[in-house]
Amino acid sequence: MIQYLTKRLLIAIPTLIAISLVLFTILALAPGDPLGEFASNPSITEEVRENIRKTLGLDKPIHIRYVKWFFAFIKGDLGYSYTSRSPVSDLILQRLPTTLWVVGIAYIFSVLIAFPLGVTSAIKRYSWIDQIVTTFSFLGYSLPTFLTGLLFIIVFSVQLNWLPFIYNSTLKITSFSTFIEQIKQSIMPISVLALYQSAVLMRFIRSAILDELTHDYVRTAQAKGLNNFAILKDHIIRNALIPVVTLIALDIPTIFTGALVTEQVFRVPGIGALLIDSIYRSDTPVVMAITFISGILIVIFNLVADLTYGLLDPRVRY
Numbered sequence: 421m422i423q424y425l426t427k428r429l430l431i432a433i434p435t436l437i438a439i440s441l442v443l444f445t446i447l448a449l450a451p452g453d454p455l456g457e458f459a460s461n462p463s464i465t466e467e468v469r470e471n472i473r474k475t476l477g478l479d480k481p482i483h484i485r486y487v488k489w490f491f492a493f494i495k496g497d498l499g500y501s502y503t504s505r506s507p508v509s510d511l512i513l514q515r516l517p518t519t520l521w522v523v524g525i526a527y528i529f530s531v532l533i534a535f536p537l538g539v540t541s542a543i544k545r546y547s548w549i550d551q552i553v554t555t556f557s558f559l560g561y562s563l564p565t566f567l568t569g570l571l572f573i574i575v576f577s578v579q580l581n582w583l584p585f586i587y588n589s590t591l592k593i594t595s596f597s598t599f600i601e602q603i604k605q606s607i608m609p610i611s612v613l614a615l616y617q618s619a620v621l622m623r624f625i626r627s628a629i630l631d632e633l634t635h636d637y638v639r640t641a642q643a644k645g646l647n648n649f650a651i652l653k654d655h656i657i658r659n660a661l662i663p664v665v666t667l668i669a670l671d672i673p674t675i676f677t678g679a680l681v682t683e684q685v686f687r688v689p690g691i692g693a694l695l696i697d698s699i700y701r702s703d704t705p706v707v708m709a710i711t712f713i714s715g716i717l718i719v720i721f722n723l724v725a726d727l728t729y730g731l732l733d734p735r736v737r738y
Contacts, residue, residue: 428726432719439715440493444486447704489708499705501698508709511694516676518589519690522606522683523675526613531668533618538625543652545630553622560619565612569685572608583608589689609686613679617671624667628660635659662729669725673717 480488492499498508541553577585584605593599632638633656641651680692687693691710698706 425723425727428723432723436716436719437490439719440490440712441486443708443711443715444489445482447708448482448485450702493709493712498709501706502703503698503701508705511706512691512709512713515689515691515694518587518688519683519692520675522609522688522690523613523679523692525606526610526679527617527671527675529610529614530617530621533614534621534625537618538622539629539652539657541622542626542629542633543648553626557619557622557626560615561623563616564681565616565679566681566685568615569608569612569682572612573685576608585686587686587688609679609682609688612682612685621664621667625660625664628663629656632656632660665725665728669721669728670718672721673714676714676717 489499496509498512500507501511504511537553537556541550544550573585576583582604585608587605587609588601591598591602591605593602637655638651641655642648646654676691679688679690680696682688683690683692684696695707695710697703698710
């Protein structure tokens with residue numbers, strides 16, 4: 421296992437370098453000028469603009485800028501935002517708690533909903549339970565999150581006036597009443613994300629379970645007299661979890677990047693909203709930091725998924 425882990429780490433390092441190089445090149449060649457907001461300001465002369473460009477290092481070739489950025493990133497320096505001149509790490513840390521609260525809780529709820537419903541739908545296939553779960557998953561998967569978010573706002577905020585439709589980023593939890601307000605303003609974005617993600621996971625889990633039900637080892641276990649629950653718990657679920665673990669490992673890094681559409685709909689000040697705003701302003705250091713950290717998390721959780729395979733299926737260890 422240690423040898424396998426070492427090989428994967430040796431593969432991951434050049435992979436991350438390649439990802440960073442591609443991302444940096446694309447962002448450097450992308451249209452848009454980080455100093456574009458100064459273009460319409462008559463008090464900013466061309467000489468001043470050029471000095472600012474030199475200060476930001478934009479006058480140097482791409483390869484030199486990439487090498488400087490890469491070694492700074494290794495040291496933990498994510499650079500400074502072109503627009504706010506604040507450290508990129510501070511901007512990310514300011515938005516990260518909100519993203520983890522909304523997107524993280526939504527993903528936990530989606531797993532708790534999808535796993536039992538997906539397994540039940542597969543075991544009771546073609547029954548009325550399966551029909552209801554399948555219909556629910558199709559609706560949740562086919563409806564885009566921006567449409568679901570708007571429907572939630574119309575029903576629960578405009579018509580019923582139960583929940584606030586704009587996330588209050590200035591709210592601080594200092595008492596039980598403010599904690600209730602935090603819960604109320606989080607219900608709709610969390611529900612929208614959980615509805616979509618649970619629908620995706622349900623369909624995947626159901627398909628994985630159904631694929632295992634047709635295998636010979638299931639019939640052999642039944643012939644030995646094992647009850648259906650023991651077969652499901654000890655055999656089917658462990659084998660069916662292998663592709664599900666891959667899907668979850670690829671989804672977990674999205675918790676860091678946030679929910680781009682949902683955060684825009686409900687005005688949630690998360691990392692997704694920061695990424696969209698930074699792209700709009702051509703704030704390359706912020707965009708580069710968020711996207712590359714997301715790439716690092718994807719590589720890490722893929723490695724975690726590979727190691728999990730060995731725990732689920734002993735054959736993988738050999």
